[in-house]
Amino acid sequence: MKKTILITGSTDGIGKLTAIKLAKEGHEVFIHGRNAEKLETVISEIKSISNNEAIKGFTADLSTIASVKKLAETIKNEIPKIDILINNAGVYKSKLTNNQNGLDLRFVVNYLAPYVLTNELISIVNSKVINLSSAAQAPVSLDALVGKNAISEQVAYAQSKLALTMWSFYLAKKQSKVNIIAVNPGSLLNTNMVKEAFGTHWSSVDKGADILCELATDDRHENATGVYFDNDKGTYGNAHSDAYDEDKIEKLIEQTEHILANL
Numbered sequence: 162m163k164k165t166i167l168i169t170g171s172t173d174g175i176g177k178l179t180a181i182k183l184a185k186e187g188h189e190v191f192i193h194g195r196n197a198e199k200l201e202t203v204i205s206e207i208k209s210i211s212n213n214e215a216i217k218g219f220t221a222d223l224s225t226i227a228s229v230k231k232l233a234e235t236i237k238n239e240i241p242k243i244d245i246l247i248n249n250a251g252v253y254k255s256k257l258t259n260n261q262n263g264l265d266l267r268f269v270v271n272y273l274a275p276y277v278l279t280n281e282l283i284s285i286v287n288s289k290v291i292n293l294s295s296a297a298q299a300p301v302s303l304d305a306l307v308g309k310n311a312i313s314e315q316v317a318y319a320q321s322k323l324a325l326t327m328w329s330f331y332l333a334k335k336q337s338k339v340n341i342i343a344v345n346p347g348s349l350l351n352t353n354m355v356k357e358a359f360g361t362h363w364s365s366v367d368k369g370a371d372i373l374c375e376l377a378t379d380d381r382h383e384n385a386t387g388v389y390f391d392n393d394k395g396t397y398g399n400a401h402s403d404a405y406d407e408d409k410i411e412k413l414i415e416q417t418e419h420i421l422a423n424l
């Protein structure tokens with residue numbers, strides 16, 4: 162069945178290839194990027210590769226929460242319903258460490274942005290949210306999250322991905338309308354992020370895009386919620402132990418709400 166699918170960060174890497182593959186299958190695909198010109202180029206490219214005209218896009222820089230909220234408003238004004246939301250946009254290395262609110266960019270783009278976007282859109286999401294986690298997960302410092310401690314890019318990235326995974330499990334329990342899956346798409350896939358961070362790769366981008374397409378559309382995953390798919394192993398598996406720690410999750414959500422309330 163044809164689905165309406167929104168993929169953040171789909172102007173490059175795993176998100177773009179996922180959008181191409183889903184467009185080829187005939188789905189209605191909404192892409193998103195931070196650069197309007199690049200977004201338009203990618204929309205034309207996807208239409209031409211897939212012979213699918215049902216491709217539209219949204220521009221927003223996810224490094225500020227104000228911009229995430231504006232994006233959600235625009236989306237709600239233009240799309241009556243989304244079957245699947247894929248929170249894929251992510252950052253590892255960046256020119257600036259912090260955003261204008263003093264928050265580490267990795268925490269904002271990789272965790273707070275999908276948190277806010279999903280909460281704002283959940284009323285129009287029909288079936289599933291897929292959150293891009295990673296094999297890199299490290300215990301979240303609530304001080305670092307609020308911008309008190311400076312930590313390295315690598316540590317902030319791993320903390321942001323565990324925060325995203327902990328929240329994914331929380332959201333899956335909190336409501337039953339929408340299924341929530343966290344996924345490690347596979348480690349060191351050949352994308353700009355990986356080239357900039359590591360200068361080498363282990364696998365092709367297809368590995369990540371294929372699993373996102375499968376999780377989004379294959380009936381085998383229809384009822385999966387509150388789970389972590391580990392594509393290094395090709396199966397559902399265990400996230401970091403903190404993702405199953407109710408007390409730590411509660412403190413994370415409390416701190417997250419505190420940050421968002423004070424922006």
Ligand SMILES: NC(=O)c1ccc[n+]([C@@H]2O[C@H](COP(=O)([O-])OP(=O)(O)OC[C@H]3O[C@@H](n4cnc5c(N)ncnc54)[C@H](OP(=O)(O)O)[C@@H]3O)[C@@H](O)[C@H]2O)c1
Pocket residue numbers: 169170171172173174175176193194195196199221222223224248249250251252270293294295296345346347348349350351352353354355
């Ligand atoms: N590649 C891997 O091996 C791997 C492994 C585990 C998890 N992941 C996760 O998979 C997701 C996709 O990563 P990727 O490897 O495909 O990276 P990528 O090639 O660098 O693509 C990242 C996408 O996010 C967008 N983006 C980055 N910062 C943004 C911002 N501030 N506002 C809006 N959009 C922004 C980028 O836009 P531009 O096109 O403008 O750059 C791009 O479309 C990320 O969440 C990443 O953490 C990747």
